[in-house]
Amino acid sequence: xxxxxxxxxxxxxxxxxxxxxxxxxxxxxxxxxxxxxxxxxxxxxxxxxxxxxxxxxxxxxxxxxxxxxxxxxxxxxxxxxxxxxxxxxxxxxxxxxxxxxxxxxxxxxxxxxxxxxxxxxxxxxxxxxxxxx
Amino acid sequence: xxxxxxxxxxxxxxxxxxxxxxxxxxxxxxxxxxxxxxxxxxxxxxxxxxxxxxxxxxxxxxxxxxxxxxxxxxxxxxxxxxxxxxxxxxxxxxxxxxxxxxxxxxxxxxxxxxxxxxxxxxxxxxxxxxxxxxxxxxxxxxxxxxxxxxxxxxxxxxxxxxxxxxxxxxxxxxxxxxxxxxxxxxxxxxxxxxxxxxxxxxxxxxxxxxxxxxxxxxxxxxxxxxxxxxxxxxxxxxxxxx
Numbered sequence: 001x002x003x004x005x006x007x008x009x010x011x012x013x014x015x016x017x018x019x020x021x022x023x024x025x026x027x028x029x030x031x032x033x034x035x036x037x038x039x040x041x042x043x044x045x046x047x048x049x050x051x052x053x054x055x056x057x058x059x060x061x062x063x064x065x066x067x068x069x070x071x072x073x074x075x076x077x078x079x080x081x082x083x084x085x086x087x088x089x090x091x092x093x094x095x096x097x098x099x100x101x102x103x104x105x106x107x108x109x110x111x112x113x114x115x116x117x118x119x120x121x122x123x124x125x126x127x128x129x130x131x132x133x
Numbered sequence: 134x135x136x137x138x139x140x141x142x143x144x145x146x147x148x149x150x151x152x153x154x155x156x157x158x159x160x161x162x163x164x165x166x167x168x169x170x171x172x173x174x175x176x177x178x179x180x181x182x183x184x185x186x187x188x189x190x191x192x193x194x195x196x197x198x199x200x201x202x203x204x205x206x207x208x209x210x211x212x213x214x215x216x217x218x219x220x221x222x223x224x225x226x227x228x229x230x231x232x233x234x235x236x237x238x239x240x241x242x243x244x245x246x247x248x249x250x251x252x253x254x255x256x257x258x259x260x261x262x263x264x265x266x267x268x269x270x271x272x273x274x275x276x277x278x279x280x281x282x283x284x285x286x287x288x289x290x291x292x293x294x295x296x297x298x299x300x301x302x303x304x305x306x307x308x309x310x311x312x313x314x315x316x317x318x319x320x321x322x323x324x325x326x327x328x329x330x331x332x333x334x335x336x337x338x339x340x341x342x343x344x345x346x347x348x349x350x351x352x353x354x355x356x357x358x359x360x361x362x363x364x365x366x367x368x369x370x371x372x373x374x375x
Contacts, residue, residue: 014219039219045165045188065165065188068273069221069289 003100005034009116010125011058011076014039016100017119019077019110026110028077032064034099035129040066043092049106053081057115062105075108078115083107134161134299135362137201138186139354141290141297142361148204148343152330157181158195158309163268163288164188167375173266177309184372186365187288187299190268195307196315198326200333202229202298209341221289225298226275232336233277233285233302239332241321244284248274269303269313277302279319302329 008016014036018029037043045065055061055075062073084106088095095103110116120128140149160171160180165188171178177193204225206213213224234244264271268286272278277285287300303315304324317323338345350358365371 036219041220047165063164066220068189068223068226068275068287069291070164070186070188071220071291 005100006122008100009076009119009121011074011119012128013074013076015074015076017076017116018100018104019116026113027082028079028108028110029104030076030106030108031099031103032073032095032105033125033129034096037096037099037103040064040069040071042067043095046089046092046105048084048086048089049081051081051084054111055079055081055108057112057118073105076115076119077108077110078112079108079110081106082109134183134185134201135358135366136350136354137203137297137299138361138365139350139358140201140203141292141295142357143351143354145203145351145354146205147208148202148341149348150334150337150345151201152326152334153199153201154197154326155194155199158193158307159183160309161185161192161194162372163190164290165375166191166266168373170266174310176311180309182372183366184374185288185299187290187297189286189288190264190271191266192268192286192301193307193310193313194301195309196303196305196317197307198302198304198329200229200300200302200330202300202337203295204298205295207294209343212341220291222291222296223275225289225296226287228340229287229298229300229333229337230275230277230285232333232340235336236329236332237316237320237324239322240316240324240329242279242316242319242324244277244279244316246274247272247276247278247283250278250281267310267313268301269310279316282314284314284316304329 008018010016014033016031016033043064043066047063049061057078059075060072061075085104158180160177160182162184237244269283276283285302290297305315305317
């Protein structure tokens with residue numbers, strides 16, 4: 001099943017979150033948006049987070065090296081990292097073509113849903129991207 | 134480099150430029166490079182090694198000038214108005230590297246941006262993979278070259294609203310990287326680090342529209358740099374993390 005970008009939530013820092021109920025827990029799948037991937041231009045390395053780490057919304061969880069810059073990745077949600085997409089770091093060339101399915105980075109079991117309220121819906125995120133040029 | 138990081142993480146609102154040398158010849162790895170790959174370069178094998186926070190290839194810091202520039206993007210909003218909040222800020226590469234081009238003219242060296250020295254059809258040539266171990270054997274569009282040799286390479290690290298740009302200008306060929314000539318091999322005046330730094334500082338002042346003043350680190354920056362040095366650059370685990 002393919003993920004629809006219109007149904008995702010977005011951080012201003014360009015990470016997306018797909019929140020679902022799994023066995024009574026809220027699990028957010030996290031990645032970076034197509035806009036971000038295009039702006040970053042040719043990702044060459046990605047530092048993946050560790051399973052079990054607790055994150056607070058807005059906290060740095062990884063880093064990417066693109067053409068001539070290292071940039072941080074920020075968690076859009078608070079909770080515990082329960083799964084990491086281990087194949088992604090070695091397959092960054094596929095990220096551009098498939099940012100919302102193959103491009104997921106980690107799954108976070110939410111500890112606090114309040115951070116979801118500050119995320120943008122698709123329309124608001126698109127507006128932010130168009131203002132950024 | 135710990136001081137650079139401390140300035141990046143401090144709340145100082147304006148741009149900060151530093152020039153420095155190294156107390157002993159040192160190999161710095163790009164942030165994502167593997168420590169084991171230093172065996173690819175035999176001449177620098179005996180040197181002390183550190184891992185930078187910026188990416189790119191390894192640098193032999195010996196007969197060179199290192200600079201760091203921290204810029205809160207808001208402080209230079211006019212210059213960086215087209216900069217997105219992601220990835221590299223090419224305007225900053227351009228400002229620094231054009232300043233270095235102008236400065237080197239005073240030493241009789243005519244450097245060009247790599248992107249200007251290439252035929253258009255070659256600019257989109259695929260990047261060699263894996264890329265060479267040494268920064269100065271890699272090429273990207275903002276690098277400065279003289280007679281085809283790269284003499285200045287820079288790399289950026291972003292944090293929220295701020296950017297750190299590190300760079301290295303080769304002044305001469307090092308015994309630990311004899312395959313890489315520096316600007317002193319091409320000019321009519323032997324450039325000293327102090328003279329080159331003074332000239333770059335002046336040129337960059339005009340390009341960034343700032344007035345530099347000599348400052349010392351605040352107590353907070355000093356404390357932070359000590360902590361960063363301990364937890365990162367002087368920590369063998371940081372160096373060996375990849």
